[in-house]
Amino acid sequence: MATITLAVTGSISAYKAADLISQLRKYGHQVHVLMTEAAQAFITPLTLQVLSQNRVHLDTMEEPDPSKVNHIQLAKDSDLFLVAPASANTLAKLANGIADNIVTATALALPVTTPKLLAPAMNTNMYLNPASQNNLARLQELGYQMVEPRASLLACGDYGIGALAEIPTILEAVKEVLDLA
Template sequence: MARITLAVTGSISAYKAADLTSQLGKLGHSVTVLMTTAATQFITPLTLQALSKNLVHTDVMLEENPSSIKHIDIAKQTDIFLVAPASAQTIAKLSYGFADNIVTAVALALPSTTPKLIAPAMNTNMYLNPATQENLKRLQTYGFEEISPKESLLACGDVGVGALADIDVILEKVSDILHETN
């Protein structure tokens, strides 16, 4: 099946990455997980390592193998790049081409033909903020496809759009892309 690179960023929805990783594995996909530092405050790398059966990468500067460059190798071995959940911070960094963490460095190193999905998760006002919306539009021009957040009761107590899309919706989008590329 596919080699999916799952980028997990700093959102309360990061805990849902465990179910997403598990479901992708059950479908036969190989999952490589990348985590921002903020993501590791919500869920541990060990959880995602146990579910993915692969090393979880959290530091762009940690090079375990001196004969390769990790973020370049991961990018070359990615069939689908999926950012879920995608925080406003990471969306902004990706839209401006930052490469200051493992998620943004791998994203910048991806071949232009690699399908890229982004599933935002944040407070309604943050999601609807013109800066975030502009960043998402910019990412579309770079080939990212948004998996829109849903309207729900959010962790902050507000009700509105911003909750991570349901795992089934994300899995369906991954399946759609795999059928388009095969």
């Protein structure tokens, strides 16, 4: 099966990464997890490490194997780069080539042929903001595919688009992307 690099970013829906990892592993995929600092405020790296059965990568400057540059190797080994949840902040960084954390540095190091999939999750106003919409359009130009967020009651109490797609929807998108790769 595939080696999936799952980037978890700062969204309340980061806790859903636990279920996503479990489901991906049930399908036989190898899952390597990257987390932004903000994601760690919502779910612990240890939880995702236990579920993925792999070390969770938190810091671009941490180099566990002196013979390899960690974020470069992670990028080379990825059959699919999946960002779920993808926060507005991370979308902006990815759209503009900013590589200031393990997620964005690994993304920038991906071979152009590596499939990339985003599952945005944020407040409705953040999602609909023209800056976010421009970033999403730019990312599609750069070859990222999207799993659209859904309309729902959000953690902030607002109702609208911005909730992370359901896990089965993300899994179906992963299957489709990998079948095309």
